[in-house]
Amino acid sequence: MERRAPSPVLVTFDTSAHLDNLAQDCYSAASMSLVVKLEDDLGERSEWVMLHAVIPTNSAESFPLLSGIDPFGKTVFNHLQMAEFLREWEKVKDRVRDESQMEAWEKVKHMAETCRHDRDLYLRFVGN
Secondary structure, eight states: OOOOOOOOOOOOOOOSHHHHHHHHHHHHHHTSEEEEEEEETTSOOOEEEEEESOSOOTTOTTOTTGGGOOTTSEEEEOGGGHHHHHHHHHHGGGGOOSHHHHHHHHHHHHHHHHHHTOTTEEEEEEOO
8 A cells, every 4th residue: 555645734823803802702711710818918817709700801901900810820919009909990890790790899899998908908819
């Protein structure tokens, strides 16, 4: 039996905005679940909430703090950042789609307000 060389395969790459949007959607999907904790210096404070699909993607320029939240790691904010955090947090309220998201959004807002007034507290976001 005679062996034949494989036929060449033509591969093209679509660099259109469609793929950019697809990549952004994948990033958004990965960032859908986060645990948000209000912690003291030792990480021992017990307030926390699970947050789904409210945080903007890392490409959202109008959210300089929130778009910096790492969906796969840890992101920590301190009391000095809470004023800007709360301004951005109010703007993402329109991303809330159901009652459980609203409860989580309100809990994060409450924890951020508590953190704002106590320099020994931190708001920590933990990705999956």
